[in-house]
Amino acid sequence: MILKNLERIREVLEKVQNPLFFFDNDVDGLASFLLLRKFCQKGKGVAIKSYPGLNVSYVRKLYELNPDYIFVLDKPIIEKGFIEKAKELVMPIVWIDHHGIPKEINNYEDSIFYFNPKAIGMKETPVSFICYQITRQKENEWIALLGCLADWYVPDFAKEFSKAFPDLFPFTPDPAKALYETEIGKLVKVLSFALMDRTTKVVKMLKNLLLIKNPYELLEENKLTVSIHKRFKQINRKYEKMLKKAKKIAEKSGKLIFFKYGGETSFSAQIANELFYLYPNKIIAVACVRGNKVNVSLRGKNVLKITLEALSNIEGKGGGHEDACGAALKTSDLQKFHENLLMLIK
Ligand SMILES: [Mn+2]
DSSP states (O other), X not given: OBOXXXXXXXXXXXXXXXXXXXXXXXXXXXXXXXXXXXXXXXXXXXXXXXXXXXXXXXXXHHHHHOOSEEEEESOSEEOHHHHHHHHHTTOOEEEEOOSOOOGGXXXXXXXXXXXXXXXXXXXXXXXXXXXXXXXXXXXXXXXXXXXXXHTTXXXXXXXXXXXXXXXXXXOOSOHHHHHHHSHHHHHHHHHHHHTSSXXXXXXXXXXXXXXXXXXXXXXXXXXXXXXHHHHHXXXXXXXXXXXXXXXXXXXXXXXXXXXXXXXXXXXXXXXXXXXXXXXXXXXXXXXXXXXXXXXXXXXXXXXXXXXXXXXXXXXXXXXXXXXXXXXXXXXXXHHHHHXXXXXXXX
16 A cells, blocks of 8 residues: 555554564665664664565565564565565565555555655655654654765755754755765765675674764764774775776766776775766766676766666666666676667767
8 A cells, every 4th residue: 555644654663563674775774774763662674685676585584573564665676475475474564665666566455555755746755764754853863864865865954954063064955065075974984884794793783873872973983883883994995996996987988987897895886976976977887797797886867767778678677766776787788788878878
């Protein structure tokens, strides 16, 4: 069932006994989880590693944790097998998203409560913004801001926040500036790199994050944050090296910046974002090659449309937002994809 307002979700959170929160493995997803979990003070969180959807392997979590409600945050797809299993176990799903609306949503009238601003003709906002509207806990506003900025969205409460925390966030309406020139933006990077860790480490991080009361506590190194910062520094070292290479390519590029790299760490989304901040008038494509598969992160004006067109004669998937999207294809098709992009962007 498509929900028309958020009050229903708040009511569920008020009565829920043992919720299970699945969230997209990025800072918008993470912030959404933290906001809901801090509000209801109950339940476990699981960062979803499967892409693009929540896949059926996560059914084992339902048996393990036996939730009375399932929340799925910031994920555009839930595999049918998962939905059917949840229905069979009488575990209703509250699904909050801001990507495309799944066609089959109306087949699950009684087992899924679906909220998407796009489904009711509202402006698209990050899921963390929606979760903040549900919970309205002022002391967690900084968490909502982290989630919003991570999705390149400056929320309406940002101005007031900047008055209270001018040292962390001198106001700017430009999400790129907010991300790369402020302390609060640095926290987005810290969290997004800290999420790139083994599941057991991420579980520990979630526990610690739930105990952190304000952005200063997260910025400094203390008992709760030491492992988060350690992981950040590890990833950031590799990231800075890669970014330097990407910038060299960018300097020589025309309208399209196409950067390809291989390796075990996938931070193509972060590289693409930072390149987009540095070169806002270009189209960015960052391809992370792993064996015979490639994930490409794309940024730029109308880039989703361009991406889907570039994929039209290639076996691959694309999706995301108008100006920020992703594509998954075979390594053997990457050259063709690159050529298609060049043709379309000319
Ligand atoms: Mn999101």
